[in-house]
Amino acid sequence: MSSRPLEATAPVVEVATAAATTDRGGGDAAARPRGQARTRVGRALVVAALCALTVVFVYPFLWLVSASFKPRTEVFDNKLIPETFTFQNYIDVWDRAPMLLWLGNTVLVTVLAAVAVTLSSSLVAWGFAYFRFPGRDGLFYLVLATMMLPGAVTMVPTFLIWNSLGQVNTLTPLWAGNLFGSAFYIFLLRQFFLGLPRQVFEAARIDGAGNWAIFWRIALPLTKPALVVTLLFEFQASWTDLMRPLIYLRDSDKFTIPRGLKALVDQFGFGGNWQWEILVTASVIVTVPMIIMFFLGQRHFIEGIATTGLKG
Template sequence: MKRLRRILTWAALSAIAVAFLYPFVWLVSASFKPRGEVFDHRILPETFTFDNYLQIWREAPLALWMANTLLVTVLAAVTVTITSAMVAWGFAYFRFPGRNLLFGVVLATMMLPGAVTMIPVYLIWNSLGMVGTLTPLWAQNLFGSAFYIFLLRQFFLTLPREPFEAARVDGAGNWTIFTRIALPLCRPAVVVTLLFEFQAAWTDLMRPLIYLRDSSTFTVPRGLKALLDQFGFGGQWHWEILMTASVITTIPMIVLFFLGQKHFLRGIATTGGR
């Protein structure tokens, strides 16, 4: 009975893995097909061609778009991780009147739809002369994120207070305790935050659509939208070009996850333990 249960478990997990992997495998396969065979549902292309990869580099400044996206994602991930960790540490370590109420207000901001603040935020950036630049895509993260504050606070709460109190007795200040002890101890949660925000910024389309005007400042999602507009004409969509661009821009996220998967899984497993 135990062996049968194990077999059924492995079968179910394998089926789920195939269901998740098939779309990406199909995407890679479609990128090597000519336009007429993109939707023939063959995993192995009947006509195998590299022309799509050559054409995409000729038709679009994909390297520039990826460089812009990398700059935005790195700045967004680093800034939101640092600021959210600082706020989370304050809520987890320090005791002050109204702490729980203030934390509840921070969490309540997650219930506010992004569409409510979209126009006021745009007017602010427009008054600062930042529309058309990459700054609005990442600078908002300087104020932290309620979700990441909650995630990191839950991890900080699982840490014993003794090392911090011992460090304080030895003369360490609050900033030293935070940077030299607290942050290294919550490395898995920090990696989770970095990966989550990196993925969110890398795939963000709404803000680039709102703030970017010139193709030289486009990010990858905005560039893909431009390619969709460029190659979708006369009722004949050049899906093979879009599939190829999607493969090229998806691979960095896959590589990033594999590089950080150990810390990612550990952070998911241990966050929220208290």
């Protein structure tokens, strides 16, 4: 007699369970469109914000390019599409200023500065990351402390050193200081070296590799993204540097691009004859190489920024 009620109850339990499952699935199905709608709205807001920021950052350059194709009377009309389209500004800027000579000086200084600081900083960073010796951390903190010094503090002593060496009015002071490394790049590269597996270097040492071989053949190839970041940072810093050319350069045939633009501002801008179309055209010529450099190293640049500093 006791088994019959149980048998009669079983179908009821199964029906109740199925109903509950159906209700739960229906609830999930009802909640799913709402969640997807919120996700779409969030993505749309993010895309809209990115588009707005893109316009904010890109508009000045677009205005600059547009103004370079306008005559003098229309430079400041704030129209992205010129009413009077002309290439004469690009012809005039090469006639009125030795742009090719200034570009050559800038390329020479920039390449030497970028390569010098990358190699020297990577050597020092490798020493701090790989070798273990007494006082290593204290010495590293001392190197980092040099970043606290404003450039104005060392400007006069550095000038006196280069003047005593007879290098004033030459391009040497614009890049040779990078042979001694940079505290910021040393920190950047050290963090990347610390993220490399030490077992790889120990295995190379067992195979007979020396310190230089380990650094040159193993460590440097593994840190390619960080090296590209360092090169791009220093390339941009040297390409746009105005302070040191103002201090050390006297003759116009030794000017770099920033120093040459300053001379053009003095000649055609404030205090000159207000030929702003020449200035904006020269600015476009100066800016384009940096954009090309960024696009060439964009993948490595982003990879280096994403991976540097993961281990401290």
